[in-house]
Amino acid sequence: MNPSVDIQVQGENKSYSSGITPGDILQDLGIGNGREIVAADFNGHSIDLSTPLTESGSLDFIAVRSPRGLDILRHSTAHVMAQAVKELFPDAKVTIGPAIEDGFYYDFDTSRPFTPEDLEKIETRMQEIVKGRLPFRRFVLPRDEATRFFQEKNETYKVELIRDINEAELSLYTQGDFTDLCRGPHIPDSGFIKGFKLTKVAGAYWRGDERNPMLQRIYGTAFPSKDELKGYLRLLEEAKKRDHRKIGRELDLFSIVDDVGPGLVIWHPKGAMLRYLIEDFERVEHIKRGYQLVQGPQILKRELWEKSGHFDNYRDNMYFTTVDEIDYGIKPMNCLAHMMIYRSKIRSYRDLPLRFFELGTVHRHEKSGVLHGLLRVRQFTQDDAHILCTPEQLNDEILGIINFVRDVMGMFGFEYTMELSTRPEKSIGTDEDWERATNALESTLKQLQVNYEINEGDGAFYGPKIDIKLKDALSRSWQCATIQCDFTLPDRFDLTYVDSDGQRKRPVMIHRVVLGAIERFIGVLIEHYAGAFPLWLSPVQAIIMTITDRQHAYAEEVAQKLKDRGVRLEADLRNEKIGFKIREARNQKIPYMIVIGDKEMETGTIAVRKRGEDQTKTYSFEEFIAQFRDEVDKRV
Template identity: 45%
Template sequence: MIRVTLPDGSVRELGAGATGSALAASIGPGLARAAVAISVDGAVQDLGRPLPDGATVSIITERDPDALALLRHSAAHIMATAVRDLFPGAGIGFGPAIDEGFYYDFAVDRPFTPEDLEAIERRMDEVITSDFPFTREVVDRSEAKRRFADDPLKLERISELGDDETITVYTDGPFVDLCRGPHVPSTGKLKHFKLLSGAGAYWRGDSSRQMLQRIYGTAFFRKDELAQHLMRLDEAKKRDHRVLGKQLDLFFFHQFAPGAAFWTDRGTAVVNELQRYMQQLQRDGYHEVRTPLMYNKGLWEISGHWGKYKENMFLVHDNETGEHDFSLKPMNCPSHYLMYQQKKHSYRELPLRYATYDVLHRNEVSGALSGLTRVRQFSQDDCHIFLMDRQIQAEVHRLTNFILKYYETFGLKATLKFATRPEERIGTDQMWDEAERALRHALEATGLPYELKPGDGAFYGPKIDFDVEDAIGRRWQLGTIQLDYAAPERFDLSYVGEDNTTHRPVVIHRAVNGSFERFLAILIEHFAGAFPLWLAPEQVRIVPISDAQTEAAAAVTARMRDAGIRAHLDDRHETLNYRIREGEIAKVPYMAVVGQREAEGNTLAVRTRGAGTKQDVVAVDEFVERLVGDIRERRLGPG
């Protein structure tokens, strides 16, 4: 007899050697059906394993957050089962559950085609129908090596396992895999899955190692969840900023300038608007500066970039020395330090905030480039703040509020991450204690929840990162507040304190957008191209019904432009329907139609984006006033 304690505190007696499945069955048939695994003293394990006496257990069902990862891991095994069947001799790499599904890497002699994926899916269906149980077996090292003698990838993994680790092997039907587990009880548990794509992936992510073929897939417990996930992927595709950017005529790329965007007049209007907003927010207490884009290597030697970051810098050839002694700047920080060094600073000036929008270049490897999200040329809303230790808390508090307010303007919900001292770091423990304490206090003052990332800080100081969630639930890391104790040392920065002696300031690196390029990519996808009025490249399109109203419509357009509104007149000799359609496709927030009635009455028939034929006849004055107000307040909408 054994006794186990359930989550509600009750104790159950079971026969010796009773398994999780037996426990579930003893509680009820519904639970037995819904059970996928069991937590024993906090560790998740297979239902089929015997329960130890005296354990505290809880049955894990589909509703449990851990259950999905388990299902997906099992799905990866089922996929491998199918692949091994269709591609005998395929080597088996890693096959974990990931955030949105699972993958498995295979050593095969050719990449998988879309047809292969379909065939694998069909074979998986058969494996599922067979409802093979997942069985666990503990083996010793030599037995493990014997079992996987024909698979060098697995042998490599086995040789790395520590002597104190239990080596386990899982079998489902014909497929045997080295695996830590746990798994769902049988292959039949997998009902709703889809293979999504195949791609090359290095063994262990190391580009000097063998290239494997990876298959990505996803799986859910419920059919509607899978359908919803697939719909979300589809929605993300539709919102792709690269597609919308072309459609809305915002920017383009050219093969002669890989990784650097060309901004059209429309795109430039949006970027300018973003920068103007940032400038407005930074009117008080910030010094906007401009510094050179290109520097002699001497600067990079001091900053440490020449040693550690050279690979990512664009070096420039100097005709006089014949050497590549110059580099385009990949970051603004050193420029700001040089600017700080130019004068002697009093403690009274601190915190001193230098803000800039300078263009930066980073030589990303060609394969990493992607639309506006990974580029080689970009500009940041960068700011470096020089301050005293005791000012850190107040400054971080101020910055955090600033950043959150900014995101709120776009309807982006932010979450915070707090990264503390890493293993490899500079500075004393006392300094880190103080820095982390100050950051944490500032964080807590916001009243927002934050995630702790121990050991994730920079070597030169702790940091706060800001993640935002967009309209379709995707997360992006954007802003950052980083404390830096190293740079002031390297650049010998100082200020004169109240005591009339020299002190070392601390530097805070702060970015809100990250880069304008990437932020705009996120905004395009977040708004699906339908920018709020204040950001829209074209805010109003004025559409006269016939030539008789062209003059009146032109007068309205001029009137709006005078009021600072980006208004365009569409007096082409096309039908009204045609022009309305084009305006809708261009996602212009408002179309103001001028017919005879409007021209005579000094009104506009306003069509609001997304509102269809529902129109709103308003006086020109009133409409202009309304738009100017909405733009000034940077209201979200319309739509």
Template identity: 50%
Template sequence: MKIKVKFPDGSLREYEKGITPMEIVREMGIKKVIGAVVNGELWDLKRPLEEDCEKIRFVTLDDPEAPEFYRHTMSHILAQAVMRIYGRDNVKLGIGPTIENGFYYDFDIKNGKITEEDLPKIEQEMKKIIKENLPIERKTISKTEAKELFKDQPYKLELIEEIEGDIVTVYQQGEFVDLCRGPHLPSTGVVKHFKLLSVSGAYWRGSEKNPMLTRVYGTAFAKKEDLENYLKFLEEAQKRDHRKLGPQLELFILNTEFAPGMPFFLPKGAIVLNELMNFSRELHQQRGYKEIFTPLIMNEQLWKISGHWDHYAENMYFIEKDEERYAVKPMNCPGHILVYKSMTVSYRDLPLRFFEFGRVHRYERSGVLHGLMRVRSFTQDDAHIFCTPEQIEEEILGVLDLVNVIYKQFGFTYRVELSTMPEDHMGDEAIWEKATTALKNALEKANLPYKVNEGEGAFYGPKIDFHIKDSLGREWQCATIQLDFMMPEKFNVTYIGPDNKEHTVVMIHRAIYGSLERFFGILIEHFAGAFPTWIAPVQVVVIPISDKHSEGAKKIVKEFSKSGFRVFLDNRRETLGYRIRQAQIQKIPYMVIIGDKELASGKLSVRTRTGKEIRDLSLEEFVKTLREEVANRKLELTLEG
């Protein structure tokens, strides 16, 4: 039986059913192919084509799909190496997928465990498997055969039970066989450049009710240079890790015993948070927002009306008092609605913009908690705009401008995504169409390129998401703008229109920092802890060379304090070099060194945290420079220029 295969150039060829992409490649004389894309699906070179192929495209190591092939294969090479080292009978296999920039595999080791110290040994065995260049074969077998094949692998048996139909696929390389959908490389020797990165614990299938497995992470690249560059990137990211820098810079601590997922902010961290909030408050006040505060705990009936009870209860915290049940708020929206409903609102009063630094609590599994990035208690820079349908576009434009101003202040670039109506949506499609058009029009008027995610909006309305890029090129989803048709209807949130009748208001949810704690963590890593002077916890440290210079140094400290700067006197009985080094470790923007010469001349010797020295600077001149730098919230240190 013949099948038709269409190529990217539009040409159509006929082949015998069951031909493989590898046979086609050889016939056509195409070199360096590692896989294919068949009708949009990643396809092994050895996997037969059983029906007409509307489009086939071959994949080389330079194509964007290539990492999916070689990183998936590398996870199997990892599993094969572990079984060789620890013994087939001692290793129970979990899963081994590709992830962004790498791969992992989960293991249950019966007699022994894998530690970071074992990674070089495993790498050596992986290199042997790569050198053996074992052919990788894809096989389809019945579930009965698969159960027999994996009879000693309980996790694989669980997965087999959940596969629909009676046929499963397995991949074999040498003595190693794994349950897998693929795709894979033709053999184990195609890609050689890899590195195992870390070991961690991971519950089977992400549930705390299941056994804890050992997860080994790795990365792989087609080119040695790309691997080396990525490892340098990881090294730099590790230096910037906010979980390390936060305690080192005395910004925050985490107490996993008594408050897991709920960070404690130390005095220096509180300064940074307050500066972030003050900056945001100024901008919101200028744009007509009204700041409010809503209760942390409210009656469960509120959350039943809002829908959180049905859809979000497992992520909420509850308490009972006086035979009443209350919920700790996971979101601020219902509270803002209650404030709105406490007033009689005319169309002339709209838009109403309520703004709150609202503390919320959401239950997250302990396994996913991550420093400030994933917490159970956090503060949202939350705002809700209540407006008429005609005002949507203008209000979105205002939010887009505010997002740009705030992100520009920290040197962030960003990209934008627009998510549209999902299949499971609330409200009339005509309203959705009108709202989505308003979002598109606002983005286009703001000259913001955007990607459309069809059908990925929230069930209550379309949304715009912002992905900021930090100094290492990593992306973080922070700001969001969401239109909501559901909650105003549920709470009967209305305004009196020009016709003197009640109309349902449009509700715009938006946050720009998102989680203040998470944004703080991003900033720590973005600046590597070296904050711009305006948010630096300590802006100036005054260091007397010896005890006899301490009194003069205290007078200078007083002058800085009078001018409103955060200043610290370091007159410890340590060497000058040690104190300068400590100031650099603490990332303090400016150091003022006071000795005989400075006291005699009345001039200052100033050092920046990067080591640049400025001598014979008058106190008045330095204060003026600092005042301008802080007032303008400059990103760079003025005296570095």
């Protein structure tokens, strides 16, 4: 008779025979329908439903519709895709295939790129594997045996991965004739996959290094049901229509051309106006909140970057140049110049907090494979601020930043979530300082009673941070605002203030952005609004158009009066049909179309059609201006 194990599950303590599996317990409890639970947590470790339990402990089930359950489903689907690829393209070598946000990918080394027709064949074979309900079976091999196993299959990338794993035994998974190196857990069998779709193919360097071979990356997604998949695919279609690169061309906002260089944005007049409006708004809002405008140089001596720790921890993302035989770093961040301003004279506790704000243009050496329109570029401008305060003021300053972010995100119509990112492996500073900084951020989040997640090891190299991720109109998540708490750089740069007792003490520095990179934020805004910006942000707020040539003089008179009252206006006085002019204005997503005909000219009025409406209303000039100004002032 097997010895028994005590399992705490569903709030109860139950006794089972040793070797029972989570799947057996699931059946015993009669919960779920057998296809809603995909894995389990046992004593804090994720395991398959088929794992024998040989010790007592706490068991929790992982539902397929939970974030972790979806990751497991999608990672398992990546294995099924790899199986299909190997069956159809036996010479292809497999590398890695993780779950990612909204889906999964798998990288393959192939003799030729995959085609759309190849994806169709792979999907068809995957459907057959899914229907076969092939079990996912885990087994363990000593590292030497695992190495020989993959060497015999000529899977050289798996052999390389094994060399980097510092474990005596390695976990492998098999479904059908396909075996992969994997920690797991996985779904019980391929039949759990209900709705999936391969979405695209892209190139990717092995391990993200341009010196390594170029691989073929197949992207896909999977959902617990076909209806959920259909809903997601509809969102993808909508996202294509909202792609900021497409809309940017159509609205003539910006361009990125090879002749200039990848990741470098050229702003056209309308795009530059959009930037100006956002940056002007930011300056006004920061001044209202007690920030002082500052500006630092684009290049600073290398020795400063060495002192700050950027040279050791961030130089792969930096550009360097030499002037008069002195090495300089082109700034990837604005914090150094702000510390130089603080250090320019003796500071008293009465001076603090000091809030320095700069719309600072920075340069970062992003790899060409990750560049993406405005969302990832090599030169961008941050709404960057650094707050230097006493430790006693730290909590209030963090609160003030979060409230600032809330106000701004609410105005733009964004929902958002928060993450607390902790110390990374590559970092500077003492354990004590990191603990103080992390506690300061976390205590503020708790004080606000907001929900947040812990993002282990993803802090900046000099301090932990709160990342605020906004959600756009399609519920996609974007990283913009961040709040970083830093006890380390003030120490490295010997920043001090004279306290009330006459002693010199160290200030704390908060690094923060609200919108983040202006380029990235504009890209997100374009997709969020689908190019139909609110009136206060629209580069062109109104267009005046005539029905015939007879109204030109009156239209020009009205246009000048509108410009004098601050309306950003275009005029379409071409000899074209009014329907054609209206369609063009609608495609340009201009908020107001002002139509001038004989009737308007005779009565001294204007006919106005608002974006998204089919009806034209007649206004006196002053009535329209009053409505217009009210909408602008409210930032609707």
